[in-house]
Amino acid sequence: MRIRTAEVDRNRHKPVIGIVGGIASGKSLVAAQFGKLGCAVVDADALAREALDSPPIRQAVVARFGAAILDDAGRIDRRALANIVFADGASLEALNGLVHPYVLKRTEELIARHRQNPAVKAVVLDMPLLIEVGWADRCDRIVFVQCDPARRIKRARRERAMDERDFKNRENFQISLDTKAALADNTIDNNSDFSTLVRQIDLIFSEITKK
Numbered sequence: 001m002r003i004r005t006a007e008v009d010r011n012r013h014k015p016v017i018g019i020v021g022g023i024a025s026g027k028s029l030v031a032a033q034f035g036k037l038g039c040a041v042v043d044a045d046a047l048a049r050e051a052l053d054s055p056p057i058r059q060a061v062v063a064r065f066g067a068a069i070l071d072d073a074g075r076i077d078r079r080a081l082a083n084i085v086f087a088d089g090a091s092l093e094a095l096n097g098l099v100h101p102y103v104l105k106r107t108e109e110l111i112a113r114h115r116q117n118p119a120v121k122a123v124v125l126d127m128p129l130l131i132e133v134g135w136a137d138r139c140d141r142i143v144f145v146q147c148d149p150a151r152r153i154k155r156a157r158r159e160r161a162m163d164e165r166d167f168k169n170r171e172n173f174q175i176s177l178d179t180k181a182a183l184a185d186n187t188i189d190n191n192s193d194f195s196t197l198v199r200q201i202d203l204i205f206s207e208i209t210k211k
Contacts, residue, residue: 013115015208016138018125020180021145023171024156026190026197030145031126033201040114042107044127051102052076060098065091086169100133121209131175136183141208144184148191 017034019027028043035041051057058076062069065084071077085092107125114120127135136142156162162170181187188200 014120015122015140016111016125017122017208018127018130018135018139018142019145020130020142020184021190022147022149022152022177022180023128023167023174024152024159024162025145025147026155027128027145028126030143030188030190030197030201031124033198034122034124034205037202037205038119038121039124039205040110040117040120040122041124041126042110042114044103044107044125044129047103047106048099049078050106051099052078054102057098057102061095064094064098082170086166086173089173092173096129104133104135122205129174131180131183141186142184143204144181144187146181146187146189146191151191 017039019031021027031041052061053075061076065081069076069081069084081095085095111123114123125135125139130136153164153167156167186204188197188204190197
């Protein structure tokens with residue numbers, strides 16, 4: 001069981017809501033809906049792309065994985081890089097060691113900035129490896145997005161051109177969904193229509209911000 005943070009003092013800072021779930025479970029969709037309710041969303045994938053475009057990190061990644069990961073414009077081809085790191089645990093660990101410090105530092109900066117904005121009601125972290133990088137206890141609330149494997153695989157194939165083997169390989173490098181669900185304060189079921197999803201998010205948001 002997660003050791004929860006102290007009750008949020010609304011006069012001092014805005015609550016931080018972490019979104020967790022399996023690959024292609026709809027975490028970004030949930031985060032975006034929280035955004036429509038007045039939350040600021042921190043997109044860790046966008047920050048990772050930002051990191052890979054940063055010259056020092058780009059050079060370190062190319063030095064570690066070779067020039068074959070570069071596209072015709074000289075930028076890092078994330079798909080080519082993913083094909084390497086999700087086939088080997090040591091390579092994934094090496095990449096995370098290069099990228100994660102930047103992402104986490106920028107996340108801290110963005111949380112601090114959003115907490116100073118009176119228009120922001122809460123900060124939402126759309127961070128795929130939130131629990132894996134040790135950020136569970138930095139969140140005031142963790143929301144788990146539940147979605148059946150068949151739906152997730154279909155979505156990953158349609159939206160990410162990811163076949164079932166790639167899907168399973170990537171998920172094997174994350175902690176189990178049972179562990180994520182056990183650490184969560186709330187669960188959202190994303191196996192139905194969008195209006196049902198929105199109602200669940202509205203209820204959770206109302207409960208988080210009512211005090």
